[in-house]
Amino acid sequence: MSKLATTTELSPNALDERYARLRVAQPRQAKAMVESLRRYGQLSPLVACRRGEDLALVDGYKRLSAARALAFELLTVRVLPLSERAAVAAVYGLNRSGRGLVDLEEAMVVRELVREQGMTQPEVGELLGHDKSWVSRRLMLVERLCDEVQDDVRVGLVPVTVAREVARLPRGNQPEVAAAVHRNGLTTRDAALLVQLFEGTTERIQQEALLASPHELLEAHRGHPRAAPNDPRLGVEANKLRRQALWVAEGLAKLDRMLPARAAPAWTAAERMVLRGQLMQVGQVATRVGHTLLGVGHTLEVADGEC
Numbered sequence: 001m002s003k004l005a006t007t008t009e010l011s012p013n014a015l016d017e018r019y020a021r022l023r024v025a026q027p028r029q030a031k032a033m034v035e036s037l038r039r040y041g042q043l044s045p046l047v048a049c050r051r052g053e054d055l056a057l058v059d060g061y062k063r064l065s066a067a068r069a070l071a072f073e074l075l076t077v078r079v080l081p082l083s084e085r086a087a088v089a090a091v092y093g094l095n096r097s098g099r100g101l102v103d104l105e106e107a108m109v110v111r112e113l114v115r116e117q118g119m120t121q122p123e124v125g126e127l128l129g130h131d132k133s134w135v136s137r138r139l140m141l142v143e144r145l146c147d148e149v150q151d152d153v154r155v156g157l158v159p160v161t162v163a164r165e166v167a168r169l170p171r172g173n174q175p176e177v178a179a180a181v182h183r184n185g186l187t188t189r190d191a192a193l194l195v196q197l198f199e200g201t202t203e204r205i206q207q208e209a210l211l212a213s214p215h216e217l218l219e220a221h222r223g224h225p226r227a228a229p230n231d232p233r234l235g236v237e238a239n240k241l242r243r244q245a246l247w248v249a250e251g252l253a254k255l256d257r258m259l260p261a262r263a264a265p266a267w268t269a270a271e272r273m274v275l276r277g278q279l280m281q282v283g284q285v286a287t288r289v290g291h292t293l294l295g296v297g298h299t300l301e302v303a304d305g306e307c
Contacts, residue, residue, distance in 0.1 A: 004081045007045060009074045012067045015046075016054040022091050022108045023061050025156035029099070033066040042067070046075055047094060049082040058087050059094040085119070088112050089127050102160045104153060107142035110135055146171040149178045161188040165195045173198065173207075180211040186218075193218055201253050209249040216243075217250045252286070 036043075046060030055077065057064060067075055082090060092109045095101045101109070113124045114135075121135045128135070142150070144167040152158040158166075158178050165188070166174045166181070177198055181191045194214050201207050210217055230239045267275065 006079045008077055008079060010055065010077050012064055012072055012075055014055070015048060015064065015077070016051060016056040017061070017064075018051070018056050019058055019087065019091055020061055021154070022088070022105060022112060024102055024105050024153055024160060026062075026102075027156050030062055030065055033062040034069050037063065037066045037070055037072070042072075042076055045078040047090070048077050048079050049087050049090075050079065055079060056087070058082065058090050085113065085117050085127075088117065092128055103138065103141065104145075104160045104163060107138040110138040111142050114139060141167060144168075144171070146174045148175045152178060152182075157182055159188065162186075162191045165192045168195055169198065176211060180214055184214050186214060190214070190218055193221065197221060197253070200256075202256065203253075206249060206253045206256070209246065210253065213246050216246050217253075220247065220250045221254065255282075 042063065044063075046063060047058045048055040049058055050056075057077075058080070060077075064075070080090075088109055092101060092106060095105075110124055110128075113119045113127070114121060119127070121132050121139070125132050125135045141164070145153075145163060149158060149163060149166055153160060153163045158181070162178065162181050166178050169177055177195060180186075181194065186194060194210070197210055197217070198207060201210060231242060234242060
C-alpha cells in the first residue's frame with residue numbers, strides 16, 4: 001500500500017469532507033491547532049483517499065480548519081488507496097497515538113463499520129485491535145444518544161462529557177436536558193447530577209422546574225442552597241414567591257424520589273406510626289396547596305387574557 005501512496009498539494013477547499021461525520025468539534029484543540037500552524041506551518045501531511053474524481057479527507061480535520069482560518073493557499077496531502085472499510089478504520093487507526101479520538105468518535109467509527117459496512121462486531125474488534133466487549137460498549141454509547149444531541153456534539157455545542165451523561169436518559173428527553181445544560185453553562189459534574197435528578201422525577205411539572213432553574217435546585221439538592229437570582233421581570237414580592245416555589249418544588253421532588261425506595265414492611269412499628277402521621281399531614285397540605293396553586297394560576301391566566 002505504501003508503494004501506491006502519492007503526495008500532492010491542494011487548496012484547503014478542494015477536499016471532500018464526507019468523513020467529518022465521524023469526528024467531533026473540540027474548540028480548545030482547534031484553537032491550539034491554529035496557533036501551531038501560525039507558528040510552525042504544516043508539519044505533517046493530511047491523509048486522503050480517492051473517491052471517484054474527489055479526494056476525501058480521512059485524517060487532518062483540525063489542520064484543515066486551522067489552515068482555512070489562516071487563509072493557507074495550499075496544503076500537503078498524502079493520498080492512500082483505501083477501500084471504504086479501510087478508510088473508516090483509518091479514521092480510528094491514524095489517531096491511536098497522541099490524544100487519539102474521544103470515545104464518542106470511536107463509537108461513531110464502530111457504528112459506521114457495523115451498520116453501514118455490514119461488519120460483525122468481532123470483525124470490527126479484530127480490525128480496530130479491540131475485543132468484542134469494547135466494540136459493544138462503543139456501539140451502545142452512540143446508539144443510546146439521539147440524533148439531535150449527536151449533531152450538537154459534532155459542532156461543539158454539547159461537550160462529549162455531557163453527552164455521556166445525557167445518554168442515560170430516554171432519547172425523547174435528551175434534547176431538552178442537553179439544552180438546559182448548554183443554556184445554563186453547567187459543568188459536567190452538574191450535568192451528571194441534573195440527569196440523576198431528572199431520572200428520579202416522575203412528574204412533568206417537576207421536570208420542567210428542574211430544567212428551568214437547574215442551578216438553584218442542584219445546589220439545594222447538595223444541601224447548600226444559594227439564593228436564586230432575581231428575575232428582572234419581577235418585583236420584590238414576586239421574586240420572593242418565585243424563590244419559595246422553586247424551593248418547594250425541589251423539596252417535593254426529593255420526597256417523591258425517596259418514597260418508592262422505602263419499603264414500608266421494612267420499617268419498625270415505631271417508624272410506621274411516626275411516619276404515617278407525618279406523611280399523611282404532608283399529603284393533606286400538599287393537596288390543599290395544590291388546589292390553591294391551580295386557582296391562582298387560573299386567576300393569572302384570566303387576568304392575562306383581559307390585558
